[in-house]
Amino acid sequence: MNLKELSQNLGLSQTTVSRALNGYPEVSAKTRQRVEQAAAKFNYRPSNRAKGLATGKSYAIGHVIPLSTKHEMVNPIFGDFIAGAGETYAREGYEMTLSIVDDQDEAQIYSGLKSKNSVDGVVVHGPRMNDNRITLLQELGLPFVVHGRVSGCETPYPWLDVNNRSAFRQLTKYLIGLGHRRIALINGLEVMDFAHRRRAGYEAALIDAGLSPDPTIMRSDEMTEEFGYETTRDVLQHPDPPTGIVCSSLISAIGVRRGIEDAGLKMGQDVSVVTHDDALSYLKNGGKTPIFTATRSSVRDAGRHLAQMLLQAIADPDQLPQTTLWDAEFVIGGSTGPAPSKD
Structure with missing residues (x-):
């Protein structure tokens, strides 16, 4: 009925x-x-x-994906986040809408969602440095939360993020403690705020140890397996190749391992690898014994929590913006060992 x-x-x-x-x-x-x-x-x-x-509510939450980052739609990291958020929406009687739009139409889409009352709030994905979506959504009065943070934004806004700077400082410091002095960085796109923070943590650890960051062994791009593989082959051909690699994604780290093996080297012995692990449901970092030494934080848990933050903001529009910063768990795997001695 x-x-x-x-x-x-x-x-x-x-x-x-x-x-x-x-x-x-x-x-x-x-x-x-x-x-x-x-x-x-x-x-x-x-x-x-x-x-x-x-x-007068729609009981729907919007997720707007620009075409320039539409790869996120099939990225297991995005998939795990959506699965976690979806659990919260379903429990609270909300539906989810996904919109893939041209980058130049993104502002228009948000305005349309607000004027048509299509959604009660939105989740902002992949925040960039100085991201103008924060100001736009505040001006529209459309409730939102950000998965990540936006450097350069001075007005308060709601967000949930992993402490990326601290995590990558810890990863790099761990390699330094094992005696590594040539440490490469295989990062995400550095126009993205998370990647900017990760590079800052990596460089801070090197500087603290009296080491100079070397741009010739730093790379930044989409965090794919192929990127990890090709970049590793490239940096290992450097006249002074790295003995350690800091990687931004477990997906890329799998490519890094393949690149090391193709070079006739052994991961954890000739080249040590550390990475960030999003604790993906269908791409595990090994079982009880991790494959990679890593900083670990569940993106699915982030989806659950961020969705709840948004629903609370919708229920109480006058509440102050909530902010949540998670520290990553550090796990030691089989991908690291002492720096090889130089003959």
Whole structure:
């Protein structure tokens, strides 16, 4: 039975029935009891559209993906985040909408979502340095949360992030402690805020140890397996090749291992590798014994938590912006060892 049929059966308007089921005070106790009894009798469960008639909400959350980063749609990191967020939405009676748009149309899409009341809030993915989406969404008055942070943004806004700078400082410091002095960086795109912070942590650890960062063994691009492989082959051909590699993604690290093996070397013996691990559901860093020494933080947990933050902001628009910074767990795997001695 749908809302229209239930309303006809009761001889009431659809709006009155919706408001009764959603606890609006202007509906009398007698009418509310009558509606609830009929809903139970006919096993009626209000749809989001029906609830929207009563509350003025859409009960939907938007995820807008620019075409320039549409690879995220098939990236297991994005998939795990969406799975975690989806669990929270489903539990709270919300639906999720995904929009893939041309980059130049992104602002127009957000404006349309707001004006049409298509969603109650949005999640901002892949924040860039000085990302102008923060100001846009604040001006629109559309509730939002950011998965990550935006350097250069001075106004308060809600976000959840991993402490990327601290994690990469720890990874690099660990290699230095093993005696490595030539340490390469295989990073994500450094226009992205997370990658900028990771490079800062890597460079800080080197400088703290009295080592000079060498741009000739630093690389930045999409974090694919192929990028890890090709970059590793390249840096190992350097006249003074690295004995350690700091990698931004487990996916890229798999390519790094392949590049080391293709060079006739052994990971953890000739070249040590450390990486960030998003604790992906279908791409594990080994079992009880990790393959890679890594900083680990679950992107699925991040999806769950960020979705809850957004729903709280929607429920209480006057609350101060929430911010959450997670420290990554450090795990030691089989990818690292003492720096090889020079004959």
